[in-house]
Amino acid sequence: MKNMGKTGLFTLSACALAVFTATAQDQNKTENTKQSGLEVIEVTAQKRAENAQETPISMNVLNASALKEKSIEKIDDLQYAVPNLHMTETGISTQIFIRGIGTGNNQGFEQSVGQYIDGIYYGRQQLLRMPFLDLERAEVLKGPQSIMFGKNSVAGALNLSSAKPTQDTELHFSLQHQPKFGATELTGMASGSLTDTLSARIAVRDYSEDGYIENTFKDRDETIRDEQAVRLSLLWEPRDDMNFLFKVERDEFDGTGRQIEIIQDDPALAGSPIPGVNFEQILGILGHPGAITDSKLDFVRQADAEESSTNTLNNATLTANFELGDYTLTAVSGLVSYDFIETCDCDYTAAPVFSVFIDEEYQQFSQEIRLVSPVGEQFDWLGGLFYQTSELDFKDDIQVPTNSVLGLLSGGALAPITGNGAGRSYQLDTDMWSAFFQGRYHFTDALTLTLGARYTSEEKTASRSMNITNTATGAIAEDPMAAILFNAAFGIENEQSPLSPQGHNLTGARDESSFTPLINVSYKLSQDVMAYASATTGFKAGGFDARANNVNSWEFDEEDATAYETGIKSLLLDKTLEINLSLYRTEYDNLQVSQFDGILGFNVGNAKETVVQGVELEGRWMILDNLTMQYGVAYLDHEYKDFKNGNCHNRQIPDGVIGADGNQLCDYTGKSGQYTPKLTGNIGLDYFTETSLLGFEYFRGTLGLYHSSKQNVDVNLNPLYEVDAYNKVDVRVALESENWNVALFGKNITNEKVLTYVGNAPLSGSTFGTNTFYGFVDRPAVYGIQVDYNF
Known part of the structure; x- marks a missing residue:
């Protein structure tokens, strides 16, 4: 598979096509007398409602009931129900990958996997942490989705649809509790008509959690979460040929502490300030014993500085539909804004070394207008115009406290930096418009040709500056040595340092x-x-x-992809067995990457050539009338064909090209990227039957299994963190009636310890000389109860 090219891909496709053709012909010979079968799932992946099995693209779809039964509350949960989907938090951002392609740590990036909620683009990294609320459906579309969703979906798209107001009265209340971690979720929904033409729906959510990582220094569990969300939707249908859907939503999701721990701590080499001892011992020598009490994955950490993440999101969306004869004109207007303030104990120890303060604000307005022709004709089509403008204001400050152990190193040579910080200010303004068209010509009832295209024009202006300031007053640092040392010791070029005659005040336009x-x-x-x-x-x-932190890493180039896919979608055995197969190959030119610089920053660049290819198989099977299986398996082959300009990991011998800053980089050509397991798969079983137990009417049991083969989770592809394969098992049993449901559930009952992101602890290698790693850790086994009331 590693060397499978376009010819091999389509040869395999032809073989699969022959098998399915024979199966279909055999099926046609049998009279179909059974009326029951799998539920039809409608999707909007092509901007109009249609049967998922008649949509010729690779996708995974979960409706509202599937999301509930699998306890999927956010994208982080969704990855264990969809092969080839990966999502993780990092110290300073959030990332999502499809088929091994995603976006790294950088607020200057748009996401390679676009997230769309009710047609509105939610592309910023922090928005991926937003919890799900009253969803009707989640669609995971794989591969470039450039025509319908635009440039921000070069790896795929998450197309999320909120539940809409109903004329009939509906009430829903739910309580979920996980006693082990003190997690409690309350949700409520009310929907119904206000007049003959106006209906409304309101959904609310409140969530709190104590956390699952023990911070022994502060004697508490982390991350402590507190989340609230409220959404109001109004549907006005003044006439049969027009309707208006207005949605307004506010989300607040806050966290205290991090799910991070030190997982490896190797001694410093000769030539380091204190050679032969590890980071834990060095911090003890400098007066902070117990700053790291162990260096293994055990859900225990030590951190001293206060850590918090405060997020507020506002959205207003207006969708208007007009029937113009047989045609439909749709206008979608959206406002999205958010702000978040975050403090990070980014040395990840209980010693005062440094911390990071982040403040980000974002505003976006978008407008889409599209016209859709009637279906059923020999030629049908849709086309439209799209406009989006956005403003991003990002600030961070790398702060060194007055009592930092850095002031004790090398005989106090770094003491002038204590009490000061390196403050960054970044602004990005973007204006973009596009026109798109997609048409389908049905030569016969069986044969359809689809042609589409999108033209996009975009303008960006940006600025970035770095200044050394006093953390107490915010004024420019008085001691000029502070600016010099930030530059010399940590590679932070700044406006005040004479070592950076060009300063650090950049502007650019594209x-x-x-x-x-x-x-x-x-x-x-x-x-x-x-x-x-x-x-x-x-x-x-x-x-x-x-x-x-250096001025040479500033502008990066556009990224292009060429994708080929072939597949089969089928319903067999009297519509009880769904088998969907896809084979794909995508070639990326100038893939945008971001990697840790080994000190305190992240540099961006472009990997010249990257190829991802593989096979995906997914579907459903109604084994019995009351037993259904959902399954999916994916094989992925990801390879950097030309990537000679990668940032080296700690203690790696440089073998790449010379970078813009004059330092030699590392050659990753021939390697696979982060989050590229060869094999991922899941199986879900759903058993449903009548019962009279405890006065309920039905019993439902669900079982979910997820597998991932080994993969590298280190941001700089350190081979030490090609983590082993793992398996997760979820289980849920429920008693249901017309109004009440009671369920017991367990997630990750195999208690797998899963690292979702790994990196070198900042300054551990560059300043202290050790080889110390931190890791983000996923949840261990968790059990809970859920009670639902429906009316």
Whole structure:
């Protein structure tokens, strides 16, 4: 598979097509007398409601009941129900990957996997942490989605749909409690008509949690979470040929502490300030014994500085639909704004070394207008215009407290930096518009040709500056040695340092455009078996680095993708067995990457050539009338074909090109990227039957299994953190009636210890000489109870 090219990909596809053709022909010979079968799932992946099995793209879909039964409350949970999907938090951002392609640590990046909620783009990293609320459906679309969703979906898209107001009265209340971690979730929903033409829906959520990592220094569990959300939707249908859906939502999600611990601590080498001892011992020598009490994955950490994350999100969306004869005109207007303030004990120890303060604000307005032709004609189409403008204001401050152990190193040579901080200010303004069109020509009832294209034009202006300031007053640091030492010791070029005659006050502008075409051919082998093949392109605009500490890492280039996919979607055995197979190959030019610089920053760049290819198989099977299985398995082959400019991990011998700052980099050509397990898969079983137990009417049991093969989770691809394969098991049993449901559930009952992100502890290698790693740790086994009331 490693060397499988386009020819091999389509040869495999042809073989699979022959097998399915024979199966379909055999099925057509049998009279279909059974009326029951799998539930039809409608999706909006192509901007109109249609059967998922008739949509010729690779996707995974979970409806509202599936989300509830799998206890999926956020994207972090969704990854264990969808192969080839990965999501993680890091010290300063959040990342999501599909088929091994995602976006690294940098506020200057747009996400490679676009998140869309009710047609509105939620592309900023912090918004991926937002909890789900009263969703109707979650669609995970894989591969470039450039025509329908635009440039921000070069790896795929999450298409989330909120539940809509109903004319009939509906009430729902839910209580979920996980006693082990003190987690309690309360949700409520009320929907119904206000008048003959106006209906409303209100949904609320309150969540609190004590956390699952023990901070022994502060004698508390972390991350302590406190989250609230409220959404009001109004649906006005003044006439049969028009309707208006207005939604306003506010989310607040706050956290105290982090799910981070030191997981490895190797001694310093000769030539280090204190050679032969590890980071834990060095901090003890400097007066802070117990700053690290162990260096293994055991859900225990030590951190002294206060850590918090305060997030507020506001959204207003207006969707208007007008029937113009047989055509439908839709206008979607959206306002999204958020702000978050975060403090990070980013040395990840209980010693005073340094901390980071982050303040980010974002505002976005978007407008889409599209016209959709009637279906059922030989030629149907949709087309539209899209406009989006946004403003980002990002500030962070690397603060060294007055009692920092850094002041004790090298005979006090670094003492002038204590009590001071390196403050960064970054602004990014973006204006973008695009026009798109997609048409389908049905040569026969079986054969359809789809052609599409999107033209995008985008302008960006950005600025970034670094200043050394007094952390107590905010004024420019009085001692000029502070600016010099921040520059010399930590590589932070700044406006005050004479070692940086160019200073650190950057501005830039980009004006670029792209044309992304698509061709897709689908053929129905029978009423319930469809084969398809497609070729498309993807594009993500270039931009400006927000997180680097040196002026040479500033502008990065646009990213292009060319994708080929072929597959089969089928319903067999009297519509009780769904088998969907896809084979894909995507070639990325100038893939945008961000890697830790080994000190205190992240540098961005472009990997010249990257190829991802593989096979995905997913579907459902109604084994019995009351027993259904959902399954998915994915094989992924990810390879950097030309990536000679990667940032080296600690103690790696440079073997790449010379970087912009004059230092030699590392060659990652031939390697796989972060979050690229060869094999991922899941199986879900749902058993439903009548019962009279305790006065309930039905019993439901669900079992979920997830597997991931080994993968590298280190941001700089350190081979030490190619973590082993693991398996997760979830289980849920419920008693249900017309109004009441009571369920007991367990998640990760195998108690797997899963690292979701690993990096070198900042300054541990560059300043102290050790090889020390921190890791983000996923939840251990958790058990809970859920009670629902429906009316």
